[in-house]
Amino acid sequence: MPAHRRALGVGAAAALLLGGAGPAAARPAxxxxxxxxxxxPDYLTADVGGTVTIRPQIYASRPDGSQEHLAEGEPVGRRMTLEYALPGNTTPVGVGKGCRKLVTGWARHVTCTSVRPLTVRIDRALVAEETTVTVRRAGWAADSGGDRLLLTAPVPQEEGESRGSREGRQKAGAVLLGVAGGFALLALFLGRTRTRRAVWVSCAVVGLLCAGPGVWSMTREPLIGAKSYVRYRSGPPVLKIPDTLWDDGWIRSESRPDGVPRITTAPDRGHEDVTEVSGFFAPYVDEPTGTPGQWLTVDGAYGRIEDPRRARDHMLRTAAGAPGATVAEKPRLFLLKSEEGIAKGPVLFKCQVIVVREQHVHQCAWADRGVRALLSTSGGPAFSDSGDPLLGTAHDALSVREYVQLGGGF
Structure with missing residues (x-):
């Protein structure tokens, strides 16, 4: 067969194949x-240098109404990828076959053509940094479905310093004090000789500049990096109960309905000198009748608080020890990031679930800046849509803190 006829035949066959495959490849959305x-879970923690593993569950809903769970290792779909968007200061490790790493600016992405868990190493301290997991069509934005989780490191411990942080800051302080001592001896030696006065002054200044940070690092906190605890600067303690929360979405009531458990927190005698405040809130409705389906209470105090950790624990224990109350989920710690007001930074919450008269009550306590408060909600988070009810309640508490403590609501 002549070469040109053979080429035409191959071209025609290819056109037929492409024409037949075209409709399938261009399947309507x-x-x-x-x-x-x-x-x-929605919230993962690890020490700096440690790892966490993200294990997504993928479901494909067919046009006929059926739903299929994609098992681990199973392909996501034609021209579809599973994508992890990781925060900075993290590194994916052990990326398996069928996955590849991408770096765009400060973000790190890992795309996989099949369902794969991803192990992430925490390189530096993080406070509630968001990670998203989505399914994408090649070259397109997120096709459908996605979920997020929060990464935190170091693990949100109670107030107190981790061993690694303490050793690191003491070592840095010792080096700085050693340098300061060396320059002090040099300045003393030069002062006894006929050296130029400028050299002697320079040595003395350098010694003083090293001594200050050295003492700070030895006695207070690290000069560089994050510590594993939360300390708050002292300030005028303020805790007020506003008339509304969240743009009039929740209205304060002067009295609590009979169906709402009387959860209060007693003063911790000998460890605080405080003024107590409390408030009850229910979602706004035109004609409220009977007990609200969902409610929220804030019980707290402000003044001199000796130990924030003790204050949080005391509030949770007091609530759990109320008549007829049992603990359904033991306390968990959440370190979240506050972006509001003058007190931006990490806030440590301790949350639990108790059952009172067959009613599940989610609670989160915080204590800082001369204020302690306990948020209690019925039936889970009142405002947050987190998949983890306790994490959602912690987000609610973070938002309520802006209204009752930092002045957002008054």
Missing amino acids: ADRPAYEVEVA
Whole structure:
């Protein structure tokens, strides 16, 4: 067969193949499955240098109404990828076959053509940094379905310094004090000789500049890096109960309905000198009748608080020890990031679930800046849509803190 006829035949066959495959490759969006991603838990912690593993569950909803769970190792779909968007200061490790790493600016992305868990190393301290897991079509934005989780490191311990942080700051302080001592001896020696006065002054100044940070690092906190505890600067303690929360979405009531458990926190005698305040809130409705389906209470105090950790524990223990109350979920710590007001930074919450008269009550306590408060809600988070109810309640407490403590609501 002549070469040109052979080429025409091959071209025609290729055209037929492409024409037959075209409709399948260009399948209408309505015929493609919709993907849902679920990640649990929503909150992962590790020490700096440690690792966490993200294990997403992928579900494909077909146009006929059926839903399929994609097992680990199973392909996501034609021209579809599973994408992890990681915060900075993290590094994916052990990326398996079918996955590749991408770096865009400060963000790190890992895309996989099949369902794969991802192990992430925490390189530096993080406070509630968001990580998203989505299913994407090649070259397109997120196709459908996505979930997020929060990464925190160091692990949110109670107030107190980790061993590594303490050793690091003491070592840095010792080096700085050693340098300061060396320059002090040099300045003393030069002062006894006929050296130029400028050299002697320079040595003395350098010694003093090293001595200050050295003493700070030895006695207070690290000069560089993050510590594993939360300390708050002293300030005028303020805790007020506003009339509304969240743009009039929740209205304060002067009295609590009979169906709402009387959860209060007693003063911790001998460890604080405070003024107590409390408030009850219910969602706004035109004609409130009977007991609200969901409610929120804030019980707290302000003044001299000796130990924030003790104050949080005392509030949770007092609430759990109320008549008829049992603990359904033991206390957990959440370190979240506050972006509001003058007190931006990490806030440590301790949260639990108790059952009072067959009613589940989610609670989160915080104590800082001369204020302690306990947020209690019925039936889970009142404002947050987090998949983890306790994490959602902690987010609610973070938002309420802006209204009752930092002046956002008054």
